[in-house]
């Protein structure tokens with residue numbers, strides 16, 4: 313299997329880290345959605361990352377669907393909690409992490425792809441409100457862990473919620489290095505530092 317996309321995409325990275333955690337072998341192919349657009353189009357006309365190309369050539373998209381496929385077909389375990397209540401909580405946490413990724417990516421497109429004179433200030437403001445609303449929620453999810461160095465959100469084992477929150481936060485920090493607002497989230501910073509020191513995260517470094 314070939315996982316396409318740079319690890320600076322949090323969507324790609326959450327899939328890669330999941331594959332590391334589940335010990336599923338894969339080949340990683342760094343194709344850019346912008347610079348390699350035409351080469352990418354030959355593989356999948358949708359040009360979305362992550363794309364997972366199966367050994368028979370079929371291409372899957374969407375990080376959550378890819379993770380669902382991997383757990384169902386390539387692993388005997390899931391990174392979702394077994395307990396029904398915890399499963400719902402994890403789903404809620406992952407949804408919030410995905411919004412953080414999505415809103416930050418939309419801001420990158422709005423300010424990086426669109427010429428300045430065509431940027432829409434009200435839209436940018438809306439995206440920022442949604443982004444920081446979701447970040448506040450992530451902070452509240454991980455804050456109860458405190459300085460605990462031996463537990464993740466649901467157990468001693470890393471869950472998909474842990475992976476998704478940590479990759480979302482790393483994406484924010486990577487793109488907003490000098491943003492003072494990020495100082496307001498100490499629990500996320502501590503949580504991220506712990507996650508990023510794990511071998512599965514170290515094996516998936518964010519591209520420069």
Ligand SMILES: N[C@@H](CCC(=O)N[C@@H](CS)C(=O)NCC(=O)O)C(=O)O
Pocket residue numbers: 321322323345359360361362373374375376417
């Ligand atoms: N819901 C998708 C979102 C993936 C996504 O938006 N990836 C971005 C890169 S971070 C992308 O492919 N952008 C190109 C485009 O939307 O045309 C997922 O979870 O995989």
